[in-house]
Each structure stands twice: as structure tokens, then as C-alpha cells.
Amino acid sequence: AQKITQTQPGMFVQEKEAVTLDCTYDTSDPSYGLFWYKQPSSGEMIFLIYQGSYDQQNATEGRYSLNFQKARKSANLVISASQLGDSAMYFCAMRGYNNNDMRFGAGTRLTVKP
Amino acid sequence: SQTIHQWPATLVQPVGSPLSLECTVEGTSNPNLYWYRQAAGRGLQLLFYSVGIGQISSEVPQNLSASRPQDRQFILSSKKLLLSDSGFYLCAWSVQGWQPQHFGDGTRLSIL
Numbered sequence: 001a002q003k004i005t006q007t008q009p010g011m012f013v014q015e016k017e018a019v020t021l022d023c024t025y026d027t028s029d030p031s032y033g034l035f036w037y038k039q040p041s042s043g044e045m046i047f048l049i050y051q052g053s054y055d056q057q058n059a060t061e062g063r064y065s066l067n068f069q070k071a072r073k074s075a076n077l078v079i080s081a082s083q084l085g086d087s088a089m090y091f092c093a094m095r096g097y098n099n100n101d102m103r104f105g106a107g108t109r110l111t112v113k114p
Numbered sequence: 115s116q117t118i119h120q121w122p123a124t125l126v127q128p129v130g131s132p133l134s135l136e137c138t139v140e141g142t143s144n145p146n147l148y149w150y151r152q153a154a155g156r157g158l159q160l161l162f163y164s165v166g167i168g169q170i171s172s173e174v175p176q177n178l179s180a181s182r183p184q185d186r187q188f189i190l191s192s193k194k195l196l197l198s199d200s201g202f203y204l205c206a207w208s209v210q211g212w213q214p215q216h217f218g219d220g221t222r223l224s225i226l
Binding site: 009035037043044045050091093100101102103104105106107 | 208219
């Protein structure tokens with residue numbers, strides 16, 4: 001069974017500063033992918049970044065980077081130079097290679113302060 | 115490029131009425147298709163997924179059902195809605211393997 005845990009219900013960050021959103025996971029799959037999504041108040045789910053379990057380097061996409069620590073089973077999202085538009089819910093998700101479904105964490109609400 | 119369309123955007127239905135939400139994908143073939151429900155302020159709950167026409171896997175027993183009559187069409191249905199069916203319903207698609215899921219804009223369903 002797969003499980004995703006996001007322990008921060010809400011986070012605050014000052015504009016232009018960096019913030020880390022935590023995500024831990026548990027799986028018996030030897031191969032898996034980890035994903036982060038952003039959900040603004042309008043409701044759509046926006047894909048941000050992906051990390052494969054066998055990737056040697058941490059994924060980066062613009063201001064987003066994924067701090068992947070396989071031994072600790074953590075996949076934290078780092079947002080650099082926060083912007084007001086980054087205020088949203090952020091969900092960590094996981095998908096085993098042999099599974100067709102994706103499991104989501106409970107989410108973290110990020111608020112960027114001007 | 116691939117696009118996903120989901121409608122309606124909002125829906126208000128009385129208890130006991132039927133439901134039909136539709137989702138279509140363009141620009142890809144044989145996608146995996148998914149229905150999720152999100153309660154207010156909560157995470158996503160996987161309801162159904164499909165890897166091909168007529169193939170439906172159910173994750174949660176409930177009074178909802180799903181069908182895939184065509185390769186890129188996914189329908190969520192109910193014969194009789196319950197108050198607990200209220201929520202935000204999201205359709206998503208993906209290809210096999212490692213690729214992420216891509217979501218529609220969602221349907222806000224309110225049951226009165």
C-alpha cells in the first residue's frame with residue numbers, strides 16, 4: 001500500500017523568501033514517481049514537478065526544486081523567491097510504476113505575505 | 115497538444131436525483147483516465163480509474179459508477195445522489211508509466 005503524509009496544514013512565507021513544504025511517503029513498490037501539484041483557489045490542479053525513485057539528481061523546474069531523500073522517504077518541495085501568486089494549496093502525490101492510480105497527501109496551504 | 119475538458123463547472127442537484135458528469139481528452143490515444151473527489155479543504159480521493167474502453171476500477175464502494183464508452187471519454191454517474199456526494203470532482207488523464215496526471219478544471223457539485 002502507498003501512503004503520502006504532509007504534516008504542515010498551513011505555511012506562511014514572506015515574499016521573495018524561500019519555503020520548504022514537507023512530504024514523506026511509504027511504499028512497497030521498488031520503483032515509483034513522486035509529484036507535486038499546486039491548487040489555487042479556483043480549483044484546478046497544476047502539475048509542478050516530478051521525481052523518479054531512481055533519479056540520481058534532485059528535480060528542478062524554474063523556482064521549484066524537489067529535495068529527494070530516498071533513505072528517509074521524503075520528497076520536500078522547495079519554492080525559491082516566493083511570489084504572491086504562489087499562495088495556494090500544494091499536494092504531494094505518489095505513483096508506483098506498476099500502479100495506475102496516484103495517491104495524494106492531505107495538502108499544505110501556503111500563504112505568501114507581501 | 116493534449117487537452118482535457120470537464121463539464122459542467124458547477125452543478126446543484128436535489129437529493130435522490132441522478133448525476134452525469136462527463137470528461138473528454140483530446141490529443142492523445144488510450145490514456146489512463148481518473149475520477150477524483152475532493153471535500154472542502156481536503157485532499158483528493160480516487161474514485162475510479164480506467165486503463166481502456168470498458169475497463170473500470172473502483173477504489174471506494176459508493177453509490178457512484180463510472181463508464182468509458184469511448185477511448186477518450188469518461189463519465190461519472192449516479193442513479194440517486196446523497197448529501198454526502200457533495201464535493202469537487204476532478205477528472206484526470208495520464209499515459210502509462212512515470213508521467214504525471216493532468217487534470218480538468220473540475221465540477222463543484224452541491225446536493226440540496
